[in-house]
Every structure is written in structure tokens, then in C-alpha cells.
Amino acid sequence: MRRFAASVRATEPQLTALDQRVGDGDFGTNLRAGLDASVRALDRTAALSPAVTGRAGGPLRTVATVFLDGVGGTSGPLFGLLLTELALAAVGPVLDVPALRAGLAGGLAAVQRVGEARPGDKTLVDALYPACEALRVCPEQVGSRVALAHASRAAWEGVRLTARLRARRGRASYVGERGRGVPDPGAVGIGLLLSSAGGVLTELPPSVTEPAPECPD
């Protein structure tokens, strides 16, 4: 989570630039504010006894609550839902492959129950759905690090494809054709979350920031 915060801090200008083109420009700021508050909350709970902090999914639960309660806009609380499901799926201190799979799938289901977005609507579902699919087919023996690498690669591929889409839901649906060529900022956030588990990402993949070639529907 701290790496996710560092990634978002590093890429906030890029995120904001994306959201200014398809939304209202506050996604990067909201996400960063949520993560800064999360890091503060984690620091506070780290001072508590290991019995509290060592609870399965405990830190994730802390961060989920910060996102649900404190982050503005719509996508912040949706990240909170995803993190809640990941926390609920955790059985040990580390998320193993079955827990990742169950948590991410539960998060996707919750986000879809609430937001009703389907793959192709140009929302964060377009990154989350392929990540879930990648985990579903990933054998358990590979371990969570490799599984996460698969998931984040699939998520970034999903992000890249959102640039070609016309938004059907979310804030970007109001700009219509003008959003063509711009990847969905919420989907980028999912990409950052998943790759952060492996290390700090200090810039968005070039395939995401370069305008996608024009293509007909």
C-alpha cells in the first residue's frame, strides 16, 4: 500500500492530465489524498499491538475504511469497496494466490453491483476484469508475486484498450467522442494498485500515455 501511495505521488501529474481530458480533473488529487491519509492511518495502527495489526487483512481494512469514508468523487469509494473485499479474502498476513483471486473477484463483483459498469464501458472495470481473468487461469504454485505480475500486465493491457473506447458510464461519458484516445483514469488507478504490489512505479507505461491511434467503432 505504501508503494501504491508512492506510485500515485510520482504519477499524479500524469493522472491529473488524463482526468482533465475526460473528467473533472480531480482523480489524481483524490487518489493521492486518500493514499496519504491511508499511510497516516497505517502509521497510527502500526503503533498498536501486533495482535491488532497482525489480524488477517487488518491493514487493508484500515485503508479500505479511509477510502470509503474520506475520499471524494465516485472512484475513491469504489477503490474502498475493492480493498474491503481483498481484506475479507485475506486468511494470513500475506495475500496468497487463492486470496488474491477471491478478493479481486469479490471486488469486481461489488464494484459492478454498485456501478453497473460492464467491460467496454470505459471505467475501472476494464482494468479489473482482465486482471481477475488473469488470476483465474494462473496456477497456484507460481506464488503471489508472479500471479500479481500476470494480473497487472493484464490490467495495463485493459487500460491501453480503454483509450479506444467511448465512455458509456462514469464522468467520462459526458465528454463523448472527445474522450477517444485517452485511457480511463480509474482504470489507470487499478493498474497502479496492482503493479505497486511488485514495486514502486514512477511513471505510467508509455503505451498508456501515448495517444492511441484513431480507430472506428
Add this chain to the structure above:
Amino acid sequence: MVPDALAGFARVHADLVVHDETAGFFRARNPAAGRRVAIVSGGGCGHEPLHLGFLGAGMLDAVCPGQLMASPHNRQVFEASRAVSRGAGVLHLVKNYTGDRINFGIAAERLAHEGIDCARVLIDDDLASDSPDSATGRRGTGAAVLVEKVLGAAADTGLGLRELAELGTDVAGRCRSLAVASAAHRTPATGRAAFDLAEDDLEWGVGIHGERARRTESRPALDELVTRMTEELLAALDPGAGDSVIALVNGLGGVTRLELYGVARELALRLDRWKLVLERVLVGDFVTALDMRGFSLTLMRADPETVKWFDAPAHTPSWPR
């Protein structure tokens, strides 16, 4: 402006409502004794008396006001629902707008994690946004008041969550609304009109957030206007001769009561001509769009039970009967 107004509302109606300022919701001070399921609604401010005015015995248990014409935060809905839950579940009455759907939806997910049963009735009565191309569906407008009244009365008889949700979906499905305006509301921050409209023009099919309608046309005479509106509503509701209806003649904030009664007369004449029984009519400002100069008509197909629930007593700041 909004926090001051909310504090004022809490002060003025302190006998009926309790304001939780920290969590950002209001709850009924004296809900009816027989009620088991808690009913929670909310939405942006600027639509007064909706929803706060309908908080109290016979109607709502809690209301979450958002900022000006913005949905409440999921945290408000979650905290309000938790505070008024009596153990038999919480029913969310949600107007069909993306922000409201998502925020109430997130709150429902959180309630489920806490073991609180939650169901939703979606209010989507606005004919002007009825289009097969739209993924978002019809907006929720005037019907909110009628649904809140009927469900509140039904809940006071001790009905359970599933029964209420089913009844609410049925009742909401029996309502359609249409709104027109001859001038936009003024944006409070600037005092300027949200959109410009020529002197003799009319916006046909406005919503309640100052968004422009699909169509601008020259303003017809009142009888012709109400005839066309009524015919569109009846075409959508498709009642038969002798059927009962309840009507809401609703000011959007900038028309006089006198004018609304004129509209009500025209509406009643049209319904008579269609041989429909106009059981009850509400006339006044119920679901406003700040000071928009316009009105909406809502028709609800009614049966004896609906009329009985409509007539049941309600003790809230703004229910008129």
C-alpha cells in the same frame, strides 16, 4: 449556504427531527411505534422540501442531504442507515441519478458487511429522459414524494423489508412525471440563470438540476400545454376508463400557488375527459429546482390501498395533509 440552511432546518423543526451534524444526516425524532423497517432517502440540496420536509412518523426515518444538487456521500447514507436500523432491515429510496445510485449502493455494500439487511427502491418517473439509447434510464423526480408517502404509511403497519421493497417497486412503476420551465433557476454562487431562454420560449422536459431539456419550443397556451403533457403521461401509464389516479401538481420553485391551481384545474378537466377518477391531488412546491420557473405533473395509477396509504396521517415538517 447549505450548512447554514441545514442548521436552520434543525432548529426550526427540533420537535420533529434530530440532526447528526458530524455524520451529516437527519433522523425522525418520533417514528411510528409499529414500524420495523427503517426508510432512508436523500439527495442533493436545492429540491426543498424534498427530502427533509418528509422526515417523520408516516414517512421517512432518516434523510441524507448532499451538497447543492450533488448526491450525498456514501458515508452519510451508511451512518444514517446504521443509526435508524431496528434490526428488520433498511429500505433505501433512491432517485435515479448516477451519483445517488452509486453512493447508496456503496452504503448498501457496507451495511451488508455489518450484517444489516438492505434493499432499494429506485424512483425513475421522468418521461423526458425515457429513451431506449440511454444506459442511465429515466431520471427520478416528482414521484419521490408519492413513493415516500405510500411506503411510509405501509411501513408503519409493520410490513417487512421484502414486502416493502416489492410494494415500492410496484408503486414507483405506476408513476410518471413531466416538467416544463419558462426560465432557468439562478445559480446561487453567481446569481445568474443556469441557462438562457427567450421570453416566449418553453423548455419541454426539464430535470431538477438545471440541465437543459431536449427541446425548446415557443410557449403554447396553458390549456394546450397541460393537454399535451397529460396525454404523454397517460400514453405511458395506459390507464383504462374508470381507473383511479393520484396527481401531483408541483412547482419547481419559481411559480405561484395561484398559477399551480390553474394548472391543476386544466389537468382535472383532461382527466375527466378521459373518464379517469382523480382520487387525490397535491398542489404546491414539493420537489423544486431552486427557483426554476416551471412546474411538473406526476400521475400515479392508484388502487384503494394506495389511496388509503396516501390518506394515512404523517407528522413531518412539510406533508400538507
